[in-house]
Amino acid sequence: MVALVLLTGVGPFATDAYIAALPELRRSLHTSATMAQLTLTAFIIGVAAGQLLLGPVSDIRGRRGIVLVSTVSFALLSLLCAAAPTAGVLVLARLGQGIAAGTGVALGRAMVTDVWQGDRAAARFGSIASVTFLGPVLAPAVGGVILDHGTWRTVFLALTGLGAAMAVAALVGLPETLPAHRRHDGGPRAALARMAGLLRDRTVLTNLVVLCLAIAGFFTYIGGSAFVFQTAYRVDESRYTLIFATNAAGMAAAGLLFRVLVRRAGAGRLRAAGLAASTVATLVLLVVALVDRRAGGPLAVPWTLLAVVVAGMGLTLPASTALTQEAGRRSAGTTAALQGGLGFLAGALVTPLTGLLGYATLLPMASAMAVFFVAACAMLVLLARPGASFQALHSPGG
Structure with missing residues (x-):
C-alpha cells in the first residue's frame, strides 16, 4: 500500500510543489511567462498521455516491469528538470516526467483491481484516495519550505529523491499482479479494440x-x-x-x-x-x-x-x-x-x-x-x- 500510495500520489506533488517558483524560473532561464507556464501544461498533458498509452500496454505486458521503468524514469527526468539549461529542455523533461507519473497512476489502480475484488478493492481505493487528496494541501506548503532554503531547481531535486523512494518501494513492495495466463494478446490495434x-x-x-x-x-x-x-x-x-x-x-x-x-x-x-x-x-x-x-x-x-x-x-x-x-x-x-x-x-x-x-x-x-x-x-x-x-x-x- 505504501508503494501504491507513492505511485498514485506523486502527481499532485510534481504539479503543485513548484508553482510558487514560476516567476523565479522565468527569470533564471531568461524566458517568457508563457514558457514558464508551459512547463506545467506539459506535465499535465504527460500525465494524461501516460495513462492512456501505457495502461492498455500493461494488460499485454504485465504491470511490474512497466511500473519499475516508469518510477526510475520519473527520478531521472526529475534530475534532468533540476539541471535543465533552457526552458525548452525543461518543457520536454516535464512532458516525460508527466508520462512517467501518469503511468504509475493508471497501473496503481490496475494492480489494486488485480489483487482485490468488490468492497475489499474499494477499501484500498479509499485508503489511496484519502492520502492523494492531501496532495493539493501539502504540496504547496512543502514546496514553500523548500523554496525558503533553495530555488526551483531544489524542488526538482526533492522530486528526484521522491522518485527514487518510489522506485525502491515498487521494487520491494509490488510483485507482478497480472500473471501471464491472464494477459491479453495482440499489439496496439488489439489494445484499441479492447478500449x-x-x-x-x-x-x-x-x-x-x-x-x-x-x-x-x-x-x-x-x-x-x-x-x-x-x-x-x-x-x-x-x-x-x-x-x-x-x-x-x-x-x-x-x-x-x-x-x-x-x-x-x-x-x-x-x-x-x-x-x-x-x-x-x-x-x-x-x-x-x-x-x-x-x-x-x-x-x-x-x-x-x-x-x-x-x-x-x-x-x-x-x-x-x-x-x-x-x-x-x-x-x-x-x-x-x-x-x-x-x-x-x-x-x-x-x-x-x-x-x-x-x-x-x-x-x-x-x-x-x-x-x-x-x-x-x-x-x-x-x-x-x-x-x-x-x-x-x-x-x-x-
Missing part, C-alpha cells in the same frame, strides 16, 4: 460518464473559486489559501470515512451519498447566488456549501474508481487508462469555464457546477434502472 469494447459496455460507459460529470463539476470549483472569492467576495490570497486547504482537508477526511464505511454500506451507496451531498449543496449555492447577486452576504455561507461539495467528492471519487474498475475488471489496465485519461480531459476542459462565463459574481460558477452535478445524478439513476448490469457493489458485501 472500444469497454466503451460499448453500458455499465462501464455509464460509470465513466458519472465520474467525468462529477469531475467536471469539481474542477469548475477548482478553476473558478479563486477568481470568485477574490473578486466577488474580496478575499485576499492568504485567506483563499485557508479556504481551499480547509475544503481539501475535508475531502481527505471523507476519503478516510469511505475506507471505514465501504464494507458495511457498499461502494454504490457511498457514491450515491457523496454525489447527492455535492448536488444538494451546489443547488443551494445556486439559490444563494441568485438571491445574493452582489455577494454582500456572509462569506461563511458559500464557503460552507463548497466545503460540503468537496467533501462529497471525497466519497464519490474513490467509489466511482472502484465501481468502474470492477465493471472493467477483464481489462483492468485499459479501464484505469480510460478513467484517468477521460476524467483528466473533462477536468482540463472545464477548468477555464468560470473565466469564460465571468466571475464578478458567484452565479456563473454555481450555475455550471449545478449543471454538471445534476447531470451526474441523472446518469446514476440511469445506471440503477432495472436491467443494468453490475449491481453487486450497490449493496453491502457485493
Whole structure:
C-alpha cells in the first residue's frame, strides 16, 4: 500500500510543489511567462498521455516491469528538470516526467483491481484516495519550505529523491499482479479494440460518464473559486489559501470515512451519498447566488456549501474508481487508462469555464457546477434502472 500510495500520489506533488517558483524560473532561464507556464501544461498533458498509452500496454505486458521503468524514469527526468539549461529542455523533461507519473497512476489502480475484488478493492481505493487528496494541501506548503532554503531547481531535486523512494518501494513492495495466463494478446490495434469494447459496455460507459460529470463539476470549483472569492467576495490570497486547504482537508477526511464505511454500506451507496451531498449543496449555492447577486452576504455561507461539495467528492471519487474498475475488471489496465485519461480531459476542459462565463459574481460558477452535478445524478439513476448490469457493489458485501 505504501508503494501504491507513492505511485498514485506523486502527481499532485510534481504539479503543485513548484508553482510558487514560476516567476523565479522565468527569470533564471531568461524566458517568457508563457514558457514558464508551459512547463506545467506539459506535465499535465504527460500525465494524461501516460495513462492512456501505457495502461492498455500493461494488460499485454504485465504491470511490474512497466511500473519499475516508469518510477526510475520519473527520478531521472526529475534530475534532468533540476539541471535543465533552457526552458525548452525543461518543457520536454516535464512532458516525460508527466508520462512517467501518469503511468504509475493508471497501473496503481490496475494492480489494486488485480489483487482485490468488490468492497475489499474499494477499501484500498479509499485508503489511496484519502492520502492523494492531501496532495493539493501539502504540496504547496512543502514546496514553500523548500523554496525558503533553495530555488526551483531544489524542488526538482526533492522530486528526484521522491522518485527514487518510489522506485525502491515498487521494487520491494509490488510483485507482478497480472500473471501471464491472464494477459491479453495482440499489439496496439488489439489494445484499441479492447478500449472500444469497454466503451460499448453500458455499465462501464455509464460509470465513466458519472465520474467525468462529477469531475467536471469539481474542477469548475477548482478553476473558478479563486477568481470568485477574490473578486466577488474580496478575499485576499492568504485567506483563499485557508479556504481551499480547509475544503481539501475535508475531502481527505471523507476519503478516510469511505475506507471505514465501504464494507458495511457498499461502494454504490457511498457514491450515491457523496454525489447527492455535492448536488444538494451546489443547488443551494445556486439559490444563494441568485438571491445574493452582489455577494454582500456572509462569506461563511458559500464557503460552507463548497466545503460540503468537496467533501462529497471525497466519497464519490474513490467509489466511482472502484465501481468502474470492477465493471472493467477483464481489462483492468485499459479501464484505469480510460478513467484517468477521460476524467483528466473533462477536468482540463472545464477548468477555464468560470473565466469564460465571468466571475464578478458567484452565479456563473454555481450555475455550471449545478449543471454538471445534476447531470451526474441523472446518469446514476440511469445506471440503477432495472436491467443494468453490475449491481453487486450497490449493496453491502457485493
